[in-house]
Amino acid sequence: MTYYILRRLIQTVGLLFLLSMILFALVNLSPGGPLAGQGQSRHVQPEKVELLKRQFGLDQPLPVQYAIWLIGNDWMKVDVDGDGVKESNGTRQGILRGDFGFSFRTRKPVLEEIGERLPNTIYLMSITMLTAILLAIPIGILSAVRQYSKFDITVTTFSFAGQAIPEFWLGLILILVFYAWLKNPFTGEALMPSGGITTLGLQGFNLGDRIWHLALPVLTGALGWISWYSRFMRSSMLEVIHKDYLRTARAKGLPRWMVLYKHGLSNALIPLITLLALDLPYIFSGAIFVEYLFAWPGMGRLYYQAAEQRDYPVLMTVLIIGATVIIFSNLLADILYAYLDPRVRYE
């Protein structure tokens, strides 16, 4: 197992390098190049663009640029003022040393920008996922235990619908109903806020206000996951229910609930846990719509703004982080699977 994990880690590093090359090439080969988004690009004079190119090192061949992006240029002479003469050492440290550059949009370090947004996304998404799992598991189990009952048929139908509702439409409809149509009977204001983490100008931490602001975004984000996981849980539970070891446990005289919830559930949960690990990256890309709709200052919104204004340093960093999360969650899923299910062994 240790050998397996080690081998996978080495592969992972290789894969990350490959991906970073692809992403880097994409950015630099895109129409207009990385400077296309610099301010009002169409009004910048051509000489100015040449100057900027030299200053940013964009006149170098692509492989050299890639190397500098990785390891920085503080060990070599660069052309700081763009006059064509290399006079002093550069200041970039390269992403391998944690220097992801500056955002074109805000002129702040990319990592600082992400540091401000990431906690908001984690806050929103962890509550969304927790809600989804806590609802989906019991629904799925009940559905499986009472297969073909009215409850099961209702759940199955709704989960099909739940998976087909686009998040961005669901969000709009929820805002329509709970913000525009329904009014608070006491104050006459909108029943629920249409965005934000807390009420503007609110001092200190107010749990009620927080929950009130979370409700719609969480519902928007969670519905698809509830449907997906409850369907998965149902079939996973059905799978286990018909296994011989459950029949044996029942034959030995164990009560039905104990057979189902102790022996059945613990086995049925294994695939769900690994699936959760695999879904980790998608949870984050799902954040884009929710954060966009509900003006939530998180990573998804940051990425949207960066794409809108061609803020390449931010885009690159988020993409690299995204790829890393995917690769590591795949690894995590494999390890969890082997760890939880003693029948699975990797050589």
Next chain:
Amino acid sequence: MDDITGLPLEEDDLSVKESPFSGVTRGTWRRFRKHPGAIIGSGIFLILVLLVVLAPLSPYDPEASDMSIRNQALSFSHIMGTDSLGRDLFTRILFGGRISLTVGLIVVSISLLVGVPVGALAGYYGGWLDALLMRITDTFLSLPSFLVLIFLSAMLREVELPLFQRNSVLTIGLVIGILSWMTFARLVRASFLTLRDIDFVSAIRALGGSDFRIIIKHILPNSIGPIIVEATLELGYAIIEESGLSFLGFGIQPPTPSWGNLLSNAQAHFTTYPWLAIFPGLMIFLSIISVNYIGDGLRDAFDPYKVLNKVGEVT
């Protein structure tokens, strides 16, 4: 190891062995007809396609504005109301549907054209070719696809080339397509791996059948089931990805309508004119749920074992 997302099948459960073959047989259509969801889904989808195809019969122009009838609510002459430029929403939704479904078809075609050969070559020949092709597949699978999609379409939005002007249907279809062929490659590879050394294939090889002939005429038809199921589901994913992109403003650009950008345009005033937000989303929802039901029905139809298993569960 079993695929952890597709649940592992126990072969000895009903003493029915799961067959490695999944081609189209007489039973396929019969089983499909018995799936109520699939029939309703097919019905809805057919109606959608028909409406979209007949869109030019609408008496209204999808792009010409008429300021005298701005933001009108539903009426007999405008059954879904009009938008902020006085255009008939129903007509725009039908024309938008053409765009969204075309993008879906392009995506499915590209995924098939790339994924099936990659999977077939990797599964049939194995060895270094398999290793190489699967590493490429893995690399694509490790890309955060929706983020890359946003990134690429944001870049290509400025392009003014002939066919690829400002995120045309072709651009968006291509971009989504090159990020979604991997499932097909894996699927096809898996069935080729099981089928390439099966007796009848060895027999054809012994008779002197060329590799190309074996792949195209003998193995592919016997592994077509999962490919068709996946292609159906892919159509749904493609529609949702296109509308998501267009909703954020990176996909199909106005004035060309697509379900996603109609919804996006609705945002400014949807609390006052709710129909602008309700109907385009409803169309996306209907097309995806019908496609999903069709896919579900096809999966049961191509997998007789699963149907048997369902019967078995009752006991």
